[in-house]
Amino acid sequence: MTWLDIAADDPFGVHNLPYGAFDPGDGSSRLGVRIGDRVLDLAALERTGLVEADGTLQAATLNPFMALGRTCWSAVRERLTELLTDTAFRAPVERLLLPLAEVTPRLPFDVGDYVDFYSSEDHATNLGKLFRPGSPPxxxxxxxxxxxxxxxxxxxxxxxxxxxxxxxxRKPPQAEVPTFGPSQRLDIEAEVGFVVGAASSLxxxxxxxDFQDHVFGVVLVNDWSARDLQAWExxxxxxxxxxxxxxxVSAWVVPLDALAAARVPAPAQSPPVxxxxxxxxxGYDIHIEVVWNGTVVSRPPFASLYWTPAQxxxxxxxxxxxxxxGDLYASGTVSGPERGQVGSFIELTWGGAEPVTLADGRTRTFLEDGDTVTLTATAPGPxxxxxxxxxxxxxxxxxxx
Amino acid sequence: MTWLDIAADDPFGVHNLPYGAFDPGDGSSRLGVRIGDRVLDLAALERTGLVEADGTLQAATLNPFMALGRTCWSAVRERLTELLTDTAFRAPVERLLLPLAEVTPRLPFDVGDYVDFYSSEDHATNLGKLFRPGSPPxxxxxxxxxxxxxxxxxxxxxxxxxxxxxxxxRKPPQAEVPTFGPSQRLDIEAEVGFVVGAASSLxxxxxxxDFQDHVFGVVLVNDWSARDLQAWExxxxxxxxxxxxxxxVSAWVVPLDALAAARVPAPAQSPPVxxxxxxxxxGYDIHIEVVWNGTVVSRPPFASLYWTPAQxxxxxxxxxxxxxxGDLYASGTVSGPERGQVGSFIELTWGGAEPVTLADGRTRTFLEDGDTVTLTATAPGPxxxxxxxxxxxxxxxxxxx
Structure with a gap:
């Protein structure tokens, strides 16, 4: 139990401890750990000597810390847990906590290479039907x-x-030549991203x-997609x-260690690989929610993915x-077998043919200017x-x- | 005229002055400019005060210098030209020249995003015929x-x-399932790469x-390609x-300023864009040579490209x-209309069906272990x-x- 005043069912309790970077208000980027609705200033914490990470917590992004490897990640996580649960550390640690509402999130890592997979069988099948009608999806x-x-x-x-x-x-099928203009089929893709920590050799x-030793943590990803541009190019x-x-990407990188209780069997594969x-x-039992202007329009189940992050x-x-x-690889759009489980609007509205009605009574096919999309997710913890x-x-x- | 003892027709004379990074032998990476068969140590030069670039020449890669923008690039280039031509500067500059043979080239810039285009009409046509036989190439x-x-x-x-x-x-067309193993169709792609210096806003x-203001210089690129893996995936x-x-990529980034005399009209485009x-x-009149185990097998003409780097x-x-x-975008394989002008071996040997004979009498279709490929290029200077x-x-x- 943490000595902080947070509810036992807080999804950002001491069992989670995701890492991020934040601007405390002076324009700088500083590393932190989220606990409840507060941020623990890791740079300041390391300077007190209460945690030791070779000075990597002084950096503007997580990259130098992530480069240290799993042994170090686990040691720092254990120490943070100790600092946040043992009341002996309360006084020196508590003064390094900032209200989440008072800081601005920054990109938590410098992105090396970004790879996007396509690992949901339901999504690939749906997109195949929409992009290549008449062919095997x-x-x-x-x-x-x-x-x-x-x-x-x-x-x-x-x-x-x-x-x-x-x-x-973009070029509609019936047009002779392409035209130029703002995308008329602006879409989302709800995905889960894996952040590489430890490097490998060319x-x-x-x-x-090797997955556990090289992947540091997990973020949510919205891979915005202009379907009309994509279809033509x-x-x-x-x-x-x-x-x-x-x-x-989400501002907080959930450590792989925090997801041990979320492991579930991934779907069986046939033919054999x-x-x-x-x-x-x-697999990981991550439940995503897609919220469009305040209305939950879909609940994509990450556990349904055919290819695992280790594969x-x-x-x-x-x-x-x-x-x-800092390399980031994303799962590809997460879609389950049902309409209420798809991770993109092109699937939700079947290519724009079946509009959805939001809570305010307005209908939507693709994104309109001023629209807001929020992805959230939870997974079982210990x-x-x-x-x-x-x-x-x-x-x-x-x-x- | 430079005060250095180099031939008037040296392709690395004072009219060129490409930038790079090198290891002087102590494992570090230091910036330099190539002149003839020597390297001018830019870090040391800046410390003498003979050139001024906001300290960016002390970095391990060109990125901080490139970020300064064209006004600064031109000023430094002018000053380097002055230092290498005015004998008044000979004494302090000459002692900062290192023999090229005694240093090890390093990657001259940290690569941000790498984009590969596909802008040679002859190459795209050839690949279309080889990858999608029976369809419009x-x-x-x-x-x-x-x-x-x-x-x-x-x-x-x-x-x-x-x-x-x-x-x-890879899966040969007649096979039922894919197999795993070393690529059997390992190929090259001879390309010209454009290195972005000045950033733009999201x-x-x-x-x-904006091309001239944002692109710092040009490198040669060999985009190694495993055709059997590519065809299946x-x-x-x-x-x-x-x-x-x-x-x-080549170790020396040729400044765009050095290519002013190499400008030629690019092919007319129809239909209109x-x-x-x-x-x-x-366009740029860059003549590439592809050398396979010592034999020149092709001379791809960059000037033939349909899409220009500005486009x-x-x-x-x-x-x-x-x-x-540090963003790098490459032209795509440069192929002219003739067999002796293609930028890949899949085109040169027409999918492996027509082997080439090298100077040593051996034949080749794709690359064998131990093979060496060298790309070189020249362009008209002033x-x-x-x-x-x-x-x-x-x-x-x-x-x-």
């Missing part, structure tokens, strides 16, 4: 490897950042067993401008590609607790033109 | 926008780095006119592991995506000079298994 390679591609790392932004509606080319693949080299204008993709089928890591390095601290994820919120601004 | 979007995708920034390596043959999944597109989200194991892609049709920059930011110092590019060399090592 799942391509022949889909069950043999976790399909993925590189996204733009430089436009990953922290929750709360407004999203300017992108302009670009030329040396990681295995599925994506052959033959994949999505580009339809995705690269913004990808939002190649040996380098064999794993222990560890994704093994696949993305099997060719010898190295990973670096002893009946709940692990909360920081929200990912973003509001759509009109195009700048 | 050029897809309907190709002449409306410069097709591109994001590659892996963390595996961009400097010339001289060995390339371990990647393993992965949500604000750049125009084709690339639908529907584009190339991933077939490309992400290594991308080699959308207004945001309109440009002054400035590529405008396109990649038109959706509001920002650029950062007053009849020639601008040299640093080579991109890489040797294939057997898979690590």
């Amino acid at each position: 799942l391509l022949p390679n889909w069950k043999h490897l976790p399909i993925g591609y590189h996204g733009r790392a430089g436009t990953v932004v922290v929750s709360g950042t407004d999203v300017v509606r992108p302009c670009g080319q 030329g040396t693949p990681l295995t599925t067993k 994506y052959q033959p080299l994949g999505p580009f401008l339809g995705k690269s204008f913004a990808t939002s 190649l040996p380098y993709l064999a794993d222990d089928r560890t 994704q890591l093994a696949h993305l390095t099997v060719n010898g590609a190295s990973v670096r601290p 002893a009946g607790t709940v692990v909360g994820f920081g929200e990912v919120v973003g509001r759509i601004l009109p195009p700048s033109t | 050029l897809l309907p979007n190709w002449k409306h926008l410069p097709i591109g995708y994001h590659g892996r920034a963390g595996t961009v390596v400097v010339s001289g780095t060995d390339v371990v043959r990647p393993c992965g999944q 949500g604000t597109p750049l125009t084709t006119k 690339y639908q529907p989200l584009g190339p991933f592991l077939g490309k992400s194991f290594a991308t080699s 959308l207004p945001y892609l309109a440009d002054d049709r400035t 590529q920059l405008a396109h990649l930011t038109v959706n509001g995506a920002s650029v950062r110092p 007053a009849g000079t020639v601008v040299g590019f640093g080579e991109v060399v890489g040797r294939i090592l057997p898979p690590s298994t």
Whole structure:
């Protein structure tokens, strides 16, 4: 039990302790740990000598700390737990707590490479039907490897950042030539992102067993998508401008250690996978909620994903590609089998053909200017607790033109 | 005329002055400028006060200097020219010159995002025929926008780095299921890369006119490609592991200012492009040579590219995506209309069906272990000079298994 005055069922209790970066009000970026509705100033804490992490907690982002590796991550987490539960430490620690409402979240890590997978069978099937009507929705390679591609790392932004509606080319099927203008099919993708901490070497693949040693933690991801831009540009080299204008991540990185009680068996795979993709089928029971202008429109179940994050890591390095601290790989849109479980609006409204009605009585197909989307999530924690994820919120601004 | 003892026709004369980073032998990374077969130590030069760049020349990579913008780039280039031509500066500058042979090149910039375009009409046509036989080789979007995708920034390596043959999944058309193993169709892609210096703001597109203010310089790029991995994985989200194991760049970044005399009209475009892609049709007359185990097998002409680098920059930011110092965007494989002008071996040997014979009498289709590929290039410089590019060399090592 923590000595802080927070409820036993607080999803940001001492069983969670997610890391982030924040601006205390002076324009700087400082590392912190969230506990309840407060932030523990890690930079100041390290300077007191109460925690020791080779000075990495003085950095503006988590990258140097994440580079230290799992032994160090676990030691720091254990020490933080001790400091927040043993009343002997209350006096020196309590004065380093800041109200969450008084700080501004910053991007918690410098993003190295950003990879986006496509690992939900229901999502891939739905998108196949919508983008390639009349063809088999799942391509022949889909069950043999976790399909993925590189996204733009430089436009990953922290929750709360407004999203300017992108302009670009689109060509409706009946048109002769493409036209230019603001996207008319602006969408979201609700995803779970895995943040790499420990680096690997170029030329040396990681295995599925290396997942725990290399992945530091988990964020929520909203991979904003302009479907009209994407549909016109994506052959033959994949999505580009339809995705690269913004990808939002939650401000708090939930340590993998906080998700031990959330492990559940991932779906069985058939046909069998190649040996380098064999794993222990560890999924994570993360329940996402998609909130559109205040209305919960969907509850995507992360546990339904066909490919696990351990398989994704093994696949993305099997060719010898190295990973670096700050690399982010996202699950791909999380969709369950039911309409109320999909992770994108193109699925929710079936390509815009079936509008949804929000709580204010207005209907929507794709995003309108001024709309706000919030993703939240929880997972089971130890002893009946709940692990909360920081929200990912973003509001759509009109195009700048 | 420089006071250095170098030939008037040296492609690395004072009209060129490419920037790079080098290890002087102590394991550090230091900035330098190449002149003939020597390197001028920029860090030491700045400390003498003979050149002034806000201390950015003390960094391990070019990123801080590149972030200063064109006014500063031009001022430093002018000053370097003065120091290397006015004999009054000979004594203090000469002692800061190191023999090129005694230093080790380092990656000259931290790569932000790496984008690879696909802007050669001959290459796209050839690949379309090889990858999608029986379909129109050029897809309907190709002449409306410069097709591109994001590659892996963390595996961009400097010339001289060995390339371990990647393993992965491939499925020959006649096979029922994919198999796993070392790539059997390991290839190159000869490209020209543009290095972004000055950043732009998220949500604000750049125009084709902004090219000169945001692009710092040019490198040669070898985008190593495993064609068998690529063919099996690339639908529907584009190339991933077939490309992400290594991308080699030349060690010396040729400033855009050094290429003023190399400007040539780019091919006319039909159908007309959308207004945001309109440009002054400035191409660059860069002549590439592809050398396979010592034999020149191809001479790709960069001037033939359909989409210019100014169009590529405008396109990649038109959706509001920002650029950062160190972003690298490559032209895509440079291929001319003739067999002796192609930038990849899959084109040179027509999918492996037509082997080439090298000077040693051996034949090749794709790369074998131990093979070395070197890309070199020149462009016209001012007053009849020639601008040299640093080579991109890489040797294939057997898979690590």
